[in-house]
Amino acid sequence: MNIKEYISSGILEAYVLDELPSGERAEVEKNLAMYPQLRVELVLIEKTLEGLMQQASIAPRAQLKNNILSSIEEPKQGKVISINKVSSVWRWAAAASVAFAITASYLAFDYRDKWISATIALNTLIDSNQQIAQDYDKVNQRLDKIQGDFSIIENTAFSRIVLKGTENSPTALASVYWNASSQEVFLSIQRLKEISSDNQFQLWALVEGKPVDMGVFDSGFDGLRKMKTIANPGAFAITIEPRGGKPNPTLETLQVIGNVAKG
Amino acid sequence: MGKTSRVYKEEELVTQLKAKNRDALSYLYDHYSAALNGVVMRILKNEDLAEEILQDVFLKIWNRIGSYDPGKGRLFTWMLNLARNQAIDKTRSKEMSKGKKTDDIGNLVGSVDKENASEMFVDSIGLKEVLEKLPNDQKFVVEYLYFKGYTQSELAEEYNIPLGTIKTRLRMAMITLRSLMNIN
Numbered sequence: 001m002n003i004k005e006y007i008s009s010g011i012l013e014a015y016v017l018d019e020l021p022s023g024e025r026a027e028v029e030k031n032l033a034m035y036p037q038l039r040v041e042l043v044l045i046e047k048t049l050e051g052l053m054q055q056a057s058i059a060p061r062a063q064l065k066n067n068i069l070s071s072i073e074e075p076k077q078g079k080v081i082s083i084n085k086v087s088s089v090w091r092w093a094a095a096a097s098v099a100f101a102i103t104a105s106y107l108a109f110d111y112r113d114k115w116i117s118a119t120i121a122l123n124t125l126i127d128s129n130q131q132i133a134q135d136y137d138k139v140n141q142r143l144d145k146i147q148g149d150f151s152i153i154e155n156t157a158f159s160r161i162v163l164k165g166t167e168n169s170p171t172a173l174a175s176v177y178w179n180a181s182s183q184e185v186f187l188s189i190q191r192l193k194e195i196s197s198d199n200q201f202q203l204w205a206l207v208e209g210k211p212v213d214m215g216v217f218d219s220g221f222d223g224l225r226k227m228k229t230i231a232n233p234g235a236f237a238i239t240i241e242p243r244g245g246k247p248n249p250t251l252e253t254l255q256v257i258g259n260v261a262k263g
Numbered sequence: 264m265g266k267t268s269r270v271y272k273e274e275e276l277v278t279q280l281k282a283k284n285r286d287a288l289s290y291l292y293d294h295y296s297a298a299l300n301g302v303v304m305r306i307l308k309n310e311d312l313a314e315e316i317l318q319d320v321f322l323k324i325w326n327r328i329g330s331y332d333p334g335k336g337r338l339f340t341w342m343l344n345l346a347r348n349q350a351i352d353k354t355r356s357k358e359m360s361k362g363k364k365t366d367d368i369g370n371l372v373g374s375v376d377k378e379n380a381s382e383m384f385v386d387s388i389g390l391k392e393v394l395e396k397l398p399n400d401q402k403f404v405v406e407y408l409y410f411k412g413y414t415q416s417e418l419a420e421e422y423n424i425p426l427g428t429i430k431t432r433l434r435m436a437m438i439t440l441r442s443l444m445n446i447n
Contacts, residue, residue, distance in 0.1 A: 010427075010431045013430065017433075018344040042336065044441060047337075048446050050343075051440070053299075053301060054298050056305070056409075057297035057300070058297060058300050058304050058305075068318050068321045069289060072322065
């Protein structure tokens with residue numbers, strides 16, 4: 001036999017597809033046993049096919065596996081009894097067990113249903129519990145912040161400097177808490193006007209008449225905001241500057257200013 | 264049920280299946296269900312039907328493993344043929360009309376349930392990429408024989424191609440795929 005010709009006819013592929021008439025199939029099987037070369041070729045075709053099919057994989061729905069595994073029967077022993085020979089008592093028994101099986105299946109189905117709704121309810125509860133825990137966490141953080149702010153306001157080491165509105169913005173009002181020994185500065189806003197998002201407020205300290213940048217901020221924060229530290233401020237002021245701030249204040253946009261009382 | 268942790272060699276897997284070891288079936292499912300489903304799903308284009316067939320196929324594997332003969336081919340080939348034949352039988356049953364067979368591969372890819380859409384998309388990219396590299400006549404036979412549920416003789420009849428030509432084209436396709444996927 002010319003093995004090359006045999007292979008190139010595509011007969012092995014047709015064999016792998018399980019599409020040969022039984023006579024031809026038997027012949028291929030006989031040849032496979034006789035010619036190792038054919039066997040090698042067959043394995044290559046099969047591996048190629050498997051590779052292609054793995055590329056074409058689509059994962060079935062997850063529960064299918066359980067369905068399959070639970071539906072396979074354990075191997076059974078014992079002989080099959082011919083129905084004709086069974087007495088009527090056994091027929092009744094059979095009927096009763098069928099009825100029992102149906103009832104049991106119904107109950108199983110019903111319980112499964114209940115179990116599913118219980119699972120859903122449980123998941124909902126777990127979700128809302130998590131939500132409550134998150135809210136509680138937020139409240140806690142806020143409380144911590146308020147306590148921290150309060151301890152600064154209360155602390156006599158901090159002097160409070162009230163920054164009053166200038167003629168640009170007469171109703172504006174802010175406060176600075178400055179600690180002379182630690183040089184820390186905290187800012188609290190009582191009232192500042194709305195500005196466009198291209199701009200930001202910038203806090204300045206005047207040290208011996210020269211402005212020093214104390215940091216930029218957006219309005220709309222609660223409580224105290226920590227700014228840069230400063231040693232010897234004569235005054236604090238807030239201007240409106242392009243977002244990110246500037247090295248020197250734009251005096252035309254001065255909003256509030258307040259002097260540090262010399263003690 | 265989780266994934267089986269141990270790794271079986273094919274020979275051992277067959278022995279274990281023949282001994283009715285459920286763990287072996289679980290392993291088999293983990294490794295081959297998606298590949299078998301890919302074929303069944305593309306032939307039937309219906310997730311519920313495909314699932315029904317797949318369940319049936321695994322039961323057949325379990326019940327008929329005794330008749331599987333490794334001398335006649337690999338385990339995967341045997342399973343694939345169970346799945347393919349079963350799916351083809353289904354297309355001939357009353358539940359499905361044969362008109363459905365004429366979609367092109369693009370529609371096939373898009374026709375599967377949305378639930379699996381993303382997964383499907385990823386999977387089909389791999390398949391499409393591989394198939395696109397085949398010359399058209401080779402791609403045609405692979406698509407029709409494996410993903411559209413045609414038998415060789417149906418294909419010959421419907422498209423008026425000699426059966427011998429179909430066989431040699433499939434042969435050429437397998438050789439091309441072999442080198443594309445570096446199988447040796």
